[in-house]
Amino acid sequence: MFSFSNIRYGYTDKLSLNNINLSIKKNEFVCLLGPNGSGKSTLFKLLNGLIYPSDGQYTFNDQQINAHFFKNSVNAKKFHQQVGFVFQNSDVQLFNTTVYDEIAFGPRQMGFPEPEVNKRVIDCLTLLNINKLENRVPYHLSGGEKKLVAIASVLSLNPDVLVLDEPLTGLTAQAQENIISIMQGLHNAGKTIIMSTHNFTQIKDYVTRFIEFSENHTIVLDAPTKLVLTNSDLMVHLASM
């Protein structure tokens, strides 16, 4: 589904991603690990077409993803509907006046009639246990509440691929468990999930594949969970990150 070959990217002349080779198939549940500043968020931005590689090739469903691809508005819209992205910083992801409108933003754009939009919004609110936030102003919410609303607003688009940059950070244990079971449910429903976290132990029983970034902005480990779980040294290493 996604394929990166020899990708390099630098915001400045310092590289933030160095020689990334990676391919992700449909219905995988991938988790990125790695120290702060290793390039996880940068890879996600690249994946979502917010930035383009300085070097190397990125393809999605055999279609090359670059500025030219996004020039075509049909391509761009289809791509953004298929690939949903939850930012690491949910502060910047909310731009509507109420939580309801925030979640309805996507479905309304897709041209659903208002009853269908309403159904989607209520379903998402229920799924994330945030029904009581429905009429609040996103801006005034707490950090964790914002994160949940951001996730809901992406879910309402029903994307095939869900990219979540540290979705568990800043949430209560209960909310974290809920998010994990939602991701698991979506995975079981055939969707592709790509996430990042700093807590290996918490998600090791759910994801199907681990990718570890190093401080040099390269991938140092790319292994299916089955393999990771049988290697106790590796387990200790990943758990201590």
Next chain:
Amino acid sequence: MKNQKYLNMPDWLSSPENYSPVKQKNTFLQQNRGRLLNLLSLFSDKTETTSQPLNRQNSFIQLLTTITLILLTSLSRNISFIWIIYMYQFLQIALLPKLNMLTILKRIPINLVFVLLFILPSFFLTDAKTVIFFVLKTNLILIIVSYFMNTNTFFDIIIVLKKCYFPDIIIFIIDITIKYLKILSESLYAMTSAMELRSVGVNRHQYQSLSNLFGSLYLKTKSTALEMYSAMEARGFTGNYHFTRTKQRLNLSDITQTCITIFLITLFFN
């Protein structure tokens, strides 16, 4: 898999979406995100983008040189002298890393147009020669300034101001304003990106969405400012503004530059 909790997945969410967007011309956002990025780069420190220490000159000397050159240029009535400074300045620009060089060179035509626009009326009042001389001079001054801005970070400039005994409070305000503008423009960029990512179809209220976006941005700026001030107070900010100075020693290029400047001054008075 363990711990499979029963979760009520709505039907629509567990089936693939068959959505095909309608063809439509690019929205306001898509057209302007690139422009916003350019605007953003204005606030980023130019020298941070090049890690080469080659051109790291002492900012204090650079400031003095810049001021001297501007003074000499504006006072001079000798066309050959202006050309000499031009040549000197272009030589310096040529020694810069490619990225910085390009940003300065790209500015020149734009500057020239502006200078011409302002000076055009005087064409009718005086002779062409004087006007051209004046255009050359103004343009040179702009080049000198943009060279200085491109080789010094805002942080360097602040340190120089501090050395020149500028009041703390003014330095503080300049420093905070610059950082603030940068944070602000980055939030704006991130928010427009977020909006674009979820703009998957026809937005019947495009301008309302935009105004909502600016509304939340405004609220954010207010709270960012307040939070920053509280954070500073919490850490004991009293109005004295200290920062670590990296000791800038004089190197060969500083000495060369000083010599050249002195040479230019003597040339001016001859």
